[in-house]
Amino acid sequence: MDTVQKWLKKPLTSIVISIVLGFVVGAVVLSVAGYNPLEAYAAMFRGIFSKPKYMAQVVIKSTPLILTGLSVAFAFKTGLFNIGAEGQYIIGSVAAVLVGAKLSLPPVLHFLAVVLAAMVAAGLWGCFAGFLKAKFGINEVITCIMLNWIALYFNNFMIQMPWLKKPGAEASYEVQRSAWSMVLGNYKATEEGRQALLANPTLADVVLKTDLNYGILFAILAALLVWFVLNRTCKGFELRSVGFNSDAARFAGINVNRNIMHSMFIAGALAGLAGALQMTGVMPHRISMLAAQEGYGFDGISVALIANSSPIGCIFSGLLFGGLKYGGSAIQSTTGAPSEVINIVIGTIVFFIAMSTMFRVLADKLAKRGGKRHASHTDSGN
Amino acid sequence: MEQDANRYAVQMKGISKYFGSFCALDQVDLEVQKGTVHALLGENGAGKSTLMNVLYGLYQAEEGEILINGKPAQITSPNKAIELGIGMVHQHFMLVEPFTVAQNIILGSEKTGALGTIDTKAVRQEILELSEKYGLLVDPDEKIEDISVGMQQRVEILKALYRGVDILILDEPTAVLTPQEIHELIEIMHKLVADGKTIIIITHKLGEIKQSSDWCTIIRRGQYIDTVKVSDTTEEELASKMVGRAVNLHIEKGEAHPGEEIFRIEGLTVSDSRGIDKVKNLSLSVRRGEILGVAGIDGNGQKELVEAITNLVKAKGGTISILGQEIQNTTPLNTINHKISTIPEDRHKHGLVLDFTVAENMVLENYHKAPFSKKGVLQLGAINKFAKELIEKFDVRPTGCEGQLARGLSGGNQQKVIIGREVTNDPDLLIAVQPTRGLDVGAIEYVHRSLVEQRDKGKAVLLISLELDEVIDLSDRIAIIYDGSIVDVIDAKGADENEIGLKMAGGGK
Numbered sequence: 001m002d003t004v005q006k007w008l009k010k011p012l013t014s015i016v017i018s019i020v021l022g023f024v025v026g027a028v029v030l031s032v033a034g035y036n037p038l039e040a041y042a043a044m045f046r047g048i049f050s051k052p053k054y055m056a057q058v059v060i061k062s063t064p065l066i067l068t069g070l071s072v073a074f075a076f077k078t079g080l081f082n083i084g085a086e087g088q089y090i091i092g093s094v095a096a097v098l099v100g101a102k103l104s105l106p107p108v109l110h111f112l113a114v115v116l117a118a119m120v121a122a123g124l125w126g127c128f129a130g131f132l133k134a135k136f137g138i139n140e141v142i143t144c145i146m147l148n149w150i151a152l153y154f155n156n157f158m159i160q161m162p163w164l165k166k167p168g169a170e171a172s173y174e175v176q177r178s179a180w181s182m183v184l185g186n187y188k189a190t191e192e193g194r195q196a197l198l199a200n201p202t203l204a205d206v207v208l209k210t211d212l213n214y215g216i217l218f219a220i221l222a223a224l225l226v227w228f229v230l231n232r233t234c235k236g237f238e239l240r241s242v243g244f245n246s247d248a249a250r251f252a253g254i255n256v257n258r259n260i261m262h263s264m265f266i267a268g269a270l271a272g273l274a275g276a277l278q279m280t281g282v283m284p285h286r287i288s289m290l291a292a293q294e295g296y297g298f299d300g301i302s303v304a305l306i307a308n309s310s311p312i313g314c315i316f317s318g319l320l321f322g323g324l325k326y327g328g329s330a331i332q333s334t335t336g337a338p339s340e341v342i343n344i345v346i347g348t349i350v351f352f353i354a355m356s357t358m359f360r361v362l363a364d365k366l367a368k369r370g371g372k373r374h375a376s377h378t379d380s381g382n
Numbered sequence: 383m384e385q386d387a388n389r390y391a392v393q394m395k396g397i398s399k400y401f402g403s404f405c406a407l408d409q410v411d412l413e414v415q416k417g418t419v420h421a422l423l424g425e426n427g428a429g430k431s432t433l434m435n436v437l438y439g440l441y442q443a444e445e446g447e448i449l450i451n452g453k454p455a456q457i458t459s460p461n462k463a464i465e466l467g468i469g470m471v472h473q474h475f476m477l478v479e480p481f482t483v484a485q486n487i488i489l490g491s492e493k494t495g496a497l498g499t500i501d502t503k504a505v506r507q508e509i510l511e512l513s514e515k516y517g518l519l520v521d522p523d524e525k526i527e528d529i530s531v532g533m534q535q536r537v538e539i540l541k542a543l544y545r546g547v548d549i550l551i552l553d554e555p556t557a558v559l560t561p562q563e564i565h566e567l568i569e570i571m572h573k574l575v576a577d578g579k580t581i582i583i584i585t586h587k588l589g590e591i592k593q594s595s596d597w598c599t600i601i602r603r604g605q606y607i608d609t610v611k612v613s614d615t616t617e618e619e620l621a622s623k624m625v626g627r628a629v630n631l632h633i634e635k636g637e638a639h640p641g642e643e644i645f646r647i648e649g650l651t652v653s654d655s656r657g658i659d660k661v662k663n664l665s666l667s668v669r670r671g672e673i674l675g676v677a678g679i680d681g682n683g684q685k686e687l688v689e690a691i692t693n694l695v696k697a698k699g700g701t702i703s704i705l706g707q708e709i710q711n712t713t714p715l716n717t718i719n720h721k722i723s724t725i726p727e728d729r730h731k732h733g734l735v736l737d738f739t740v741a742e743n744m745v746l747e748n749y750h751k752a753p754f755s756k757k758g759v760l761q762l763g764a765i766n767k768f769a770k771e772l773i774e775k776f777d778v779r780p781t782g783c784e785g786q787l788a789r790g791l792s793g794g795n796q797q798k799v800i801i802g803r804e805v806t807n808d809p810d811l812l813i814a815v816q817p818t819r820g821l822d823v824g825a826i827e828y829v830h831r832s833l834v835e836q837r838d839k840g841k842a843v844l845l846i847s848l849e850l851d852e853v854i855d856l857s858d859r860i861a862i863i864y865d866g867s868i869v870d871v872i873d874a875k876g877a878d879e880n881e882i883g884l885k886m887a888g889g890g891k
Binding site for chain 1: 713736762
């Protein structure tokens with residue numbers, strides 16, 4: 001009994017149970033709608049794992065999600081709810097395109113300049129919400145939501161600029177090739193490289209047919225770095241203490257307001273990095289008119305929740321999320337069931353994780369029964 | 383048998399209560415005679431509140447039976463308890479602040495007319511009658527937010543009486559009262575008992591038991607220890623039964639050897655968030671090697687005084703200086719850097735980050751200094767080593783808890799973590815605000831000893847406490863604070879409790 005309890009109390013357990021429950025609910029929905037859930041899920045998993053190309057696509061799709069997830073998780077760990085990852089992502093993308101399209105620099109260096117610009121711009125964007133909270137006590141959730149829309153219209157405004165708008169398109173110029181980050185990007189662009197890659201079916205599949213890029217490495221690196229900063233540095237100590245108990249932190253001489261701004265800057269920079277990697281790594285390498293939010297930032301909230309705000313966990317939950325989104329589209333093409341069912345699955349997972357205290361309550365209930373058993377039983381109890 | 387049934391208002395037999403696998407109550411018995419004041423004594427966490435929550439229907443016992451007035455009762459909810467004539471006044475009052483006294487008293491048991499209207503006149507009359515009968519004088523039309531804590535407590539008691547309760551449970555009722563108010567409360571209790579009511583009072587204050595109670599049941603770590611007739615016992619005996627060993631109730635301290643004055647507050651004025659002056663032109667000074675106790679009723683500016691010294695709020699006027707350097711209106715870090723350490727009043731809010739480990743809490747102020755960090759990277763080895771040393775030196779239990787969350791420690795051990803940290807900073811001035819709040823006798827003894835130790839090491843100690851006994855016993859000089867100003871500073875030797883109490887309430891002089 002004790003082992004079951006302990007097991008139930010682990011965060012990872014509730015995450016796994018939530019994921020399973022998510023699939024169960026999805027299956028119920030599919031069955032009710034008259035589709036065979038097993039078939040649908042089989043199609044989804046085939047859509048993820050059956051070809052290296054698919055797996056590469058999942059990785060590509062997951063990269064920005066891992067980073068926006070990290071952005072939200074980092075802010076969570078420091079007591080802030082960064083609902084503004086969406087806007088920070090957009091600002092990051094705009095900055096990335098400005099530097100990527102308008103500046104000419106040698107390869108690698110150009111890429112780094114793009115990344116840096118995006119992170120700084122998005123960081124400042126996030127920091128602004130932090131500043132408003134620190135200075136005037138305005139809740140960051142409110143300002144972040146506002147800033148998301150301001151970012152979206154700023155994006156659309158920039159595209160109207162004649163020096164940025166590509167003639168004939170509702171989009172900007174592309175980021176220059178020198179700043180692209182695709183694996184073997186230049187090589188596969190040459191005829192010679194194309195032929196050489198075609199000779200190897202796997203490589204051809206993964207490298208030629210997808211935008212496989214180095215972004216995932218940056219995402220993993222960022223996760224490791226965030227973990228290190230939070231858990232092993234003075235800055236992280238400050239940030240976490242402010243997050244857990246800002247009163248005690250202030251009492252201990254820690255500058256709470258400055259830390260709020262730092263936290264929002266870092267969170268913004270992480271979301272901005274997602275934008276930069278998307279612009280440099282994935283076709284069409286440009287920003288376009290947005291009618292609505294793209295959702296990278298909002299998906300980041302789910303990713304962070306599924307990861308229980310663990311930076312390392314964000315890598316896996318980002319991959320899970322990307323996998324479900326990408327593989328889910330195979331459900332529709334194979335079984336005809338609407339792929340929206342995947343959104344139901346994801347929503348259910350997040351729902352159960354948000355209710356994860358439930359599992360702890362369950363553990364306590366079990367413990368109670370155990371306790372009752374070893375006491376002589378007289379009261380039927382509740 | 384028949385006589386027995388009439389004798390006892392409450393009989394709880396073999397009550398056991400588990401929280402998870404933790405046994406909070408283990409076969410506890412409690413028998414309360416009708417028309418008596420019965421004290422329930424125990425340290426924090428001994429299970430006295432749990433036992434009363436079982437009686438009041440907030441918890442269900444796993445085992446045991448309850449008899450009310452000799453009849454077996456199944457108390458499944460507070461409503462059921464009230465039906466059976468049991469009322470409870472919690473430590474934290476459950477009142478609606480913007481409502482009037484009368485509205486609060488009838489809340490939930492309004493007697494309404496045909497159209498759902500409340501006959502305010504009749505209600506007022508009823509309340510006035512009740513309050514007159516027992517000396518519970520309150521103004522039914524006053525709003526709760528405008529009346530004192532002592533008054534609010536009376537409202538709580540009236541609330542119970544209005545519901546026709548004849549067994550009244552009071553949970554630590556004196557924790558928030560002034561000496562005078564405590565006196566009045568005890569009188570009220572005696573009046574209630576004389577009228578045939580039965581009172582159970584939860585407390586760990588021995589002096590009050592002697593004054594107020596007829597019987598006393600002692601529980602320790604969920605176990606029933608003894609029930610004694612209060613008139614046949616001594617405070618020392620009660621204390622040793624409660625703690626399980628002999629305890630020293632009196633603070634042993636030698637003569638103070640005060641040195642030069644190192645800390646001085648001059649004409650300090652601080653206003654609260656609404657702009658009302660809470661500290662008004664306050665001056666005081668502390669010398670090395672002495673404990674200056676600030677005695678006062680809650681809400682007379684103590685909180686704002688501490689906040690100004692620790693630089694959590696800005697002072698409107700005046701100066702705060704240590705060793706000749708002014709520190710007012712700077713930052714909390716500046717206060718700490720001037721070697722002022724503070725044991726805060728609210729250890730959960732200001733003292734600890736509960737979700738940090740004990741080790742992390744121990745370096746909460748020094749994490750950025752060597753050897754705990756190098757070039758901005760925490761040195762976990764050094765931090766843990768330091769934590770282990772402090773845990774041993776300050777006897778924090780359980781041993782080896784440096785990796786545990788501070789949340790998991792008991793109140794006394796949490797306080798030891800804070801004291802260890804603050805004292806190890808080697809301060810010139812140590813401020814202790816309510817340092818024994820919510821601690822049990824053993825831990826209080828420890829805290830008091832630590833403060834005297836610091837004094838004897840030549841530190842200046844500023845003690846701010848609402849417990850007048852504590853201030854009188856521990857201090858070398860006593861500053862009485864009233865309405866934001868120090869109204870008098872007296873020598874602690876031969877200080878008269880009543881005289882101080884009077885000055886605390888704004889009288890005297």
